[in-house]
Amino acid sequence: MEPILKGKHIVLGITGGIAAYKSVTLLRLLVKAGAEVQVVITPSGKEFITPVTLAALSGKPVVSEFFTANTGEWHSHVDLGLWADLMVIAPATASTIGKMANGIADNMLVTTYLSAKEHVMIAPAMDLDMMAHPSTVRNLATLESYGVEIIEPAAGELASHLIGKGRMEEPENIFTRIEKYFLRRCDLKGKKVAITAGPTYEKLDPVRFIGNYSSGKMGFALAEECASRGAEVTLICGPVSIAVSDPNIVRIDVESAEEMLAAARKPFTEADFGIFAAAVADYRPESMAEHKLKREGAEDMTLRLVRNPDIAATLAAEKRDSQVFVGFALETDNEHENALKKLRKKNLDMVVLNSLQDKGAGFGTDTNKVSILSKDGTEKSFPLKSKRAVATDIVNEICVTDI
Ligand code: PMT
Numbered sequence: 398m399e400p401i402l403k404g405k406h407i408v409l410g411i412t413g414g415i416a417a418y419k420s421v422t423l424l425r426l427l428v429k430a431g432a433e434v435q436v437v438i439t440p441s442g443k444e445f446i447t448p449v450t451l452a453a454l455s456g457k458p459v460v461s462e463f464f465t466a467n468t469g470e471w472h473s474h475v476d477l478g479l480w481a482d483l484m485v486i487a488p489a490t491a492s493t494i495g496k497m498a499n500g501i502a503d504n505m506l507v508t509t510y511l512s513a514k515e516h517v518m519i520a521p522a523m524d525l526d527m528m529a530h531p532s533t534v535r536n537l538a539t540l541e542s543y544g545v546e547i548i549e550p551a552a553g554e555l556a557s558h559l560i561g562k563g564r565m566e567e568p569e570n571i572f573t574r575i576e577k578y579f580l581r582r583c584d585l586k587g588k589k590v591a592i593t594a595g596p597t598y599e600k601l602d603p604v605r606f607i608g609n610y611s612s613g614k615m616g617f618a619l620a621e622e623c624a625s626r627g628a629e630v631t632l633i634c635g636p637v638s639i640a641v642s643d644p645n646i647v648r649i650d651v652e653s654a655e656e657m658l659a660a661a662r663k664p665f666t667e668a669d670f671g672i673f674a675a676a677v678a679d680y681r682p683e684s685m686a687e688h689k690l691k692r693e694g695a696e697d698m699t700l701r702l703v704r705n706p707d708i709a710a711t712l713a714a715e716k717r718d719s720q721v722f723v724g725f726a727l728e729t730d731n732e733h734e735n736a737l738k739k740l741r742k743k744n745l746d747m748v749v750l751n752s753l754q755d756k757g758a759g760f761g762t763d764t765n766k767v768s769i770l771s772k773d774g775t776e777k778s779f780p781l782k783s784k785r786a787v788a789t790d791i792v793n794e795i796c797v798t799d800i
Contacts, residue, residue: 401579403431408477408513410486410506411451412493413441415556416522416565420487421446423568424454427575435460435477437506439493460505474505478512485575486510487548488522488565491533497545498536516578516789520548520571525561542764544786548574585792586627591664592620592672593708595635597654599681601700602690609676610760613637614784615725616674620646622788623670631664633657635675654678654705658712665712670795671722673709673745676760681705713744721798723747723791727759736770746798747771749791757781769794 407427411420427434436451436459448459460472478484486493486506493506497519502508510517519540527533528550537547548571552562566574594616598606613634620632624645632641633649635657641648649660654677665671680702690698713722724745726736729752736750750768753759758766758781765787768778771794779790 401430401576402427405432405579406480406482407432407434407575408481408484408509409434409436409455410484410489410493410509411436411438411442411446412486412488412490412506413439413444414488414490414522414565415445416488416520417442417445419565419568421450421454423485423487423571424451426568426572428454428456430572430576433457435480437461437477437509439504439506441490442506463505463508472505474508475512477509479514481509481513482515483575483578484510484513484515484517485520485571486518487520487568487571489519491521491523491527491530491536494519494521494533494536494540498539516544516546518546518548518571518574518578520565521550521563522565523550523563524555524557525559525563528561528563538780541780542782542786544783544789546574546578584627585623585796588623588628588669589664589667590620590623590628590630590670590672591633591661591668592616592623592630593633593657593661593675593677594620595637596676597635597657597678597705598652599654599678599705600652600685601682602686602688604689607678607680607682607702608636609678611635611637611676612761613639614761614763615765615787616672617641618784618788619672619674619791622785622792626792628670631668633661633664633675653681654708655681658706658708661708661712665722666715669720671712671716671720672791673722673724675708676727677705677708679705679707707743709745710743716744721746721795723749723795726750727753729753733768733770736768740770740772745772747794755781767791771798 434455438461451459496507548566551564553564595613596609596611598608600606620630624630624643630646651657651660683701683703709724726739726748728735732752736748740748748770751758755766757764766781770776
């Protein structure tokens with residue numbers, strides 16, 4: 398197999414901390430493994446390590462300022478952000494972490510971070526009290542919620558001679574994390590993915606329906622994640638007010654559960670991976686009134702509901718061995734037990750559990766907090782993250798599933 402880092406575009410960000418000397422080793426390891434590395438260094442980073450060393454090792458001029466002073470040449474952080482398959486900031490100081498978390502774009506490194514389209518990793522390095530300060534803790538949690546991967550610093554003797562947590566992780570270990578990232582971040586070129594998203598509306602009459610609060614954000618984030626990895630995606634969605642921009646996503650709009658099932662059959666049969674992120678109504682009115690139901694007379698009203706098809710269970714019953722199907726479980730109590738029941742009953746390979754007990758998780762929000770339960774009995778829990786970052790975690794898990 399070709400070395401996983403061969404030809405990968407990596408932006409290595411270096412900030413002003415004593416651990417910057419270790420970044421030279423990281424740079425050497427990356428270049429030796431065949432990666433193309435562009436170093437971006439903050440002005441204070443240059444106090445610790447010279448651009449000449451970094452340029453010689455990377456084979457590329459080091460970028461630090463927005464302009465080259467004598468020629469006026471502009472360095473485009475946007476181009477760099479687009480070029481990078483991965484951005485790694487090592488060491489990341491408290492100051493840079495704070496700027497990244499709060500969008501303070503006053504240097505080339507932070508503007509490149511804000512423009513980065515792909516994954517970002519940071520290896521914090523600072524004194525133990527700075528590391529434990531609530532502002533650092535909060536900023537790191539914010540970055541994690543944006544999907545930034547934090548390479549935790551180790552405990553040991555620090556530059557201040559104090560002993561504690563704050564030593565930048567060793568370059569060899571950062572290198573291994575980078576390799577693992579690319580190994581896990583599988584390409585989905587040539588793969589077909591089918592996804593259900595959003596709510597279903599079950600009509601009572603021409604103006605009323607039974608529905609739920611699903612916004613479609615989770616399913617759309619999954620569609621975009623799969624499409625960004627090259628998959629051909631079919632997104633079957635209930636009534637939502639979001640748009641897709643990726644040309645690799647074919648969107649099919651439906652309203653009711655029955656329509657969703659009918660539209661999903663072919664894409665799920667043909668898919669390599671299927672994901673059921675929709676919040677489907679389990680029941681629908683037995684019949685839809687032809688005209689608007691009138692209030693006149695009766696004090697109360699009884700609605701007769703009939704069962705809707707279970708889309709996930711129906712389609713997963715016909716699943717081939719080569720297919721991976723993933724369901725969601727939206728729970729309010731007995732979360733694990735219920736999620737495991739759904740995994741087995743619906744013949745799924747994985748269930749993504751999100752609980753309405755967790756703040757920021759579930760319906761409508763831009764964030765979610767999930768655990769992924771697999772049929773082999775493994776379970777992984779993730780912190781609160783943006784739905785796009787959650788989608789990355791889910792797709793990574795699908796990619797490493799043995800089929
Ligand atoms: O759309 P958002 O606002 O971003 O919110 C995201 C979400 C909360 C809707 C999403 O993360 C989620 O949890 N989706 C599944 C919601 C749900 O209906 O869960 P459930 O536990 O009732 O269903 C279990 C699984 O069976 C789900 O994969 C569901 O899509 C599927 N199902 C359920 C009933 C049914 N009739 N047909 C189905 O396919």
